Amino acid sequence: MDSKSYRLREFINPGDGRSLVVDASAGLALGPLAGLEHFAEAVKPILPLVDGVVASPGQARHLTGRTRAEAALLARADWTNALRGPDFVLPPETISHIPLLAPSDALDLGASALVLYFLLGHEEQIEAGCLRSTVQLALQGSQVGMPLVVDVQPVGPRVVLRGKAIELGVSYALEGGADGVAVPWPGRASLEMILKLSAGMPVWIKPTSLEAVESELAEALILGAAGLWLDERLFSQPDPLGVLETLRAQIHKIVSVG
């Protein structure tokens, strides 16, 4: 087993091959979001309940001193304004995508993986840049044993067939050398195709909404997905810990005794 595989085992349970990840890095592009105004206070309580937390390079400092029972750190490797909507205080006029971290930087942060957006549906050069970054981070990551998880984002205005666009993003990630992908719920048929395409590479599902999460997760796990990838919306829930406990039990099949 190589060092990438060891690091993947830090946030994918080797016992069942499944994983629950929370992406708490949105503040890098979207500022202080509801429930995430105080990063450390919001994130520290969830660490025992999840397998991995995605954090921006700056917020990673709040995730030091974790015990073995707590979540692994996944470092956000890039920045983009593509996730800002038209109502945002600074609505994007042109989409940018900027690489921030190299695998060696992630190693310095004590991360177990790098996470990179793959933006689909914007200008051709944005997509080309994502492809180039994927290949470079994968190749450089192989040198230092740092896995790369690609976060597929079919959010551009040119996306017409969403399911096909997600399949394309996974294909690019795979051909580029990614070690895992996080995809929006693409529907059953597309997910089947994606899982066949990924040939054993872990695939996380990003649910359509927290209301739909349990049914989408159940279907995804039956088909062979690695688990769930939640975003910042979790923190705006009245009881994030309760939500996570339920989902954790569903993912890792934890049965309460008594």
Place this chain on the structure above:
Amino acid sequence: MYLGLQARLDRLFNRQGDGRAVCVAADHGYMSDVTPNVVNLRPITAAVIQGGVDGILLSPGQAMRLAPLFQGRDGPALILRADWMNMPRLGTSNVANAVPQRLLVHQKVVTAGQALDLGASAITIYLFLGYNDRVEATGIEVCARFVAECHQIGLPCIIEPLAYGGQVTGANSVEILTLGARMAVELGADALKIPYTGDVDTFRHLVDVSGVPVLVLGGARSDNERDALELFAEGLEAGASGCLMGRNVTKSPDPKRLVEQLCGIAHKGWSVERAMRTEEWAYLKLKAHPAKCTGCMLCVTACVASHDSGAYGNHLARLRIDPGVKAGQHKVMFCTLCKKCLDVCPTAALRWHPENGAVELLVDKCTACDKCVEICPTEVIVHSDAGIQIATGETLDWYPVVCDLCGGEPECATICPTGAIFVDERKELA
């Protein structure tokens, strides 16, 4: 540097010792639709390796993932796709419909050093002509940078000129491809991957002006397997050094068999007809019942008459009747297909005939060294009466006369009145 470059070129083009390569492009998931050949890449790659492929073109990610399949002395050479473009998405396809693109983007993705780290024996990069001036200039810049990087570390650089865009018409595409081929070579390409121009003459001209090994690509998959084989055979006839076929192989219902067919055409001199045969083919072989031979010599006379019209004398016969141990007995001496002459020939001028399995002499390659005549255990390879001029312009005083099984219907067996000589079948030769 030169040694490394040559060693890697040999790994690709000289695995069979004939300067030819049958390669498969399996990098489509990197740029185009998520089709079944992309989804099932691992089993398809394993199948084409079983078929004896010489090289496989992969994206960087798949090169890492499928690296174990390339291990071992007999493993194929890895060709790495070092750049990326979105051309397939400018047309009409599932992907084009899912996320339409308006502009052609072509970019460098990995460095030559990174390709070498992945174990590549060569890299492949595009050179677009006919889209617009900016894209052409970008292509020139990318190719020049890759060639410089590659040659510093002894890594062959295969450039793939493509005629694509509004400036390309049916009338000028061959001219643009020929231009692209020459430009690529002037930039420093060590080999070319290029579409077939559609006919032998124009492709021969393209190969001639290139001066480096040319791999013909297959283009979109044809429903008819024969089309791909014919395209390849024509490419070889025009002087290509092999192929780098993609969808025709990876979308084939039987990729292993198609690779075997391509390898047969490239490395064994098979015709397309021979390659298309599905049943186990039994070649011919002469056999004899010595007890039935009366020594009438009709076979010897018929041999000379059927091959050397106007020649006089049995010394040109490809078989011989010797006296037996006892009085009245005869031994029929003919070619037993023992292969010793093929093995001893220093210029590979002797080979198995692809159709009937007899020994075939390629006169152009013969140097009249006499080794085949000397080694023949039945002494049925003889000197011709006349000399011959070979391709180099040199004249040979004689050339070896070998049994060709009369093209499939040996006259000696046909004419033998007692059935002492007859035709049997033998299994395919290794």
